[in-house]
Amino acid sequence: MGANDPPDMDDVGMKATRDARPTHRVYVDGFFMDKTDVTNAQFANFVSATQYVTVAERKPRAEDFPGAPPENLVPGSVVFSPPQHPVPLNDHFQWWSYVPEANWRHPLGPGSDLKGKEDYPVVHIAYEDTQAYAKWAGKRLPTEAEWEFAARGGLAGKPFVWGEQFRPDGKWMANTYQGHFPDHDTGDDGYAGISAVSQYPPNGYGLYDMAGNVWQWTSDWYRPDYYQQLASAHLTAHNPQGPDTSFDPDEPGQPKKVHRGGSFLCTDQYCSRYIVGTRGKGEVSTGTNHLGFRCVMTREQWQQKTATKILSERNTPTRVHDPAATSLLEQSVH
Numbered sequence: 001m002g003a004n005d006p007p008d009m010d011d012v013g014m015k016a017t018r019d020a021r022p023t024h025r026v027y028v029d030g031f032f033m034d035k036t037d038v039t040n041a042q043f044a045n046f047v048s049a050t051q052y053v054t055v056a057e058r059k060p061r062a063e064d065f066p067g068a069p070p071e072n073l074v075p076g077s078v079v080f081s082p083p084q085h086p087v088p089l090n091d092h093f094q095w096w097s098y099v100p101e102a103n104w105r106h107p108l109g110p111g112s113d114l115k116g117k118e119d120y121p122v123v124h125i126a127y128e129d130t131q132a133y134a135k136w137a138g139k140r141l142p143t144e145a146e147w148e149f150a151a152r153g154g155l156a157g158k159p160f161v162w163g164e165q166f167r168p169d170g171k172w173m174a175n176t177y178q179g180h181f182p183d184h185d186t187g188d189d190g191y192a193g194i195s196a197v198s199q200y201p202p203n204g205y206g207l208y209d210m211a212g213n214v215w216q217w218t219s220d221w222y223r224p225d226y227y228q229q230l231a232s233a234h235l236t237a238h239n240p241q242g243p244d245t246s247f248d249p250d251e252p253g254q255p256k257k258v259h260r261g262g263s264f265l266c267t268d269q270y271c272s273r274y275i276v277g278t279r280g281k282g283e284v285s286t287g288t289n290h291l292g293f294r295c296v297m298t299r300e301q302w303q304q305k306t307a308t309k310i311l312s313e314r315n316t317p318t319r320v321h322d323p324a325a326t327s328l329l330e331q332s333v334h
């Protein structure tokens with residue numbers, strides 16, 4: 001796993017692959033993965049069954065933010081808020097804002113809702129939220145290695161989850177960003193901003209949106225040197241679980257997990273992390289409106305789920321998590 005040189009070898013692509021080197025061999029046991037990102041409808045089922053309150057909906061605790069004025073301690077989340085004009089690309093606060101009352105029910109803040117967006121990926125999800133959902137669903141998050149294995153869909157060493165060309169025969173294969181970043185999203189690929197799940201062809205394993213649309217949480221801690229550690233062992237890593245601790249030299253105090261897949265904001269003008277093998281990262285309590293997740297199941301979880309489903313159908317037909325939304329990945333080495 002990891003990323004080779006990007007296809008066009010430009011600065012943005014080279015930068016995106018820096019912490020994803022060197023490529024190294026990994027073995028993962030077989031598992032099942034959700035075909036799509038968890039949708040708003042699926043997350044709503046979870047919330048109505050459990051009354052779960054996401055991190056973005058909770059009031060930040062004063063002790064976690066010493067010195068913050070009380071009026072700033074309001075629930076909310078980080079929303080892409082594009083400027084009206086071109087801006088220098090060295091300051092992401094030009095296009096990200098903390099928006100009070102933004103959360104999964106109100107992805108752009110108060111005034112926005114989920115009407116007609118049942119099949120969109122749920123966003124504004126913190127790591128803790130993924131854990132609660134996965135536990136309820138009898139699933140878990142993928143490790144970073146599982147995620148990449150699944151994303152490659154049986155293709156080895158290709159730059160994209162669908163193959164060699166960014167636009168094979170001129171076709172758009174993922175929801176990324178066209179126009180001028182970050183002020184003008186032309187939506188040439190069919191969508192300016194986020195789209196519903198599975199609007200583009202699936203990869204070789206039948207998985208949708210393994211590049212673009214929204215980033216996806218994995219269970220691994222982030223370190224930029226983790227692949228160097230694995231590669232220097234000169235062995236195939238078996239079911240790697242990530243490093244024991246997280247470290248991001250850009251923001252050393254923040255515990256970060258790995259994100260994968262890139263989003264509707266990815267563009268070769270700024271961040272080309274729709275290239276498979278590249279890595280993202282995010283502080284564990286921070287959700288945004290371009291970050292979601294999907295789950296995997298081990299064989300044991302799958303068998304348990306299948307047994308539970310038969311029972312629950314006999315008892316109550318209401319609480320069935322769609323097992324058809326899961327695809328079998330063969331045990332293999334890549």
Ligand SMILES: [Ca+2]
Pocket residue numbers: 175176177178187188189190191192193264
């Ligand atoms: Ca787009």
Ligand SMILES: [Cu+2]
Pocket residue numbers: 262263265266267271272273274
């Ligand atoms: Cu990106």
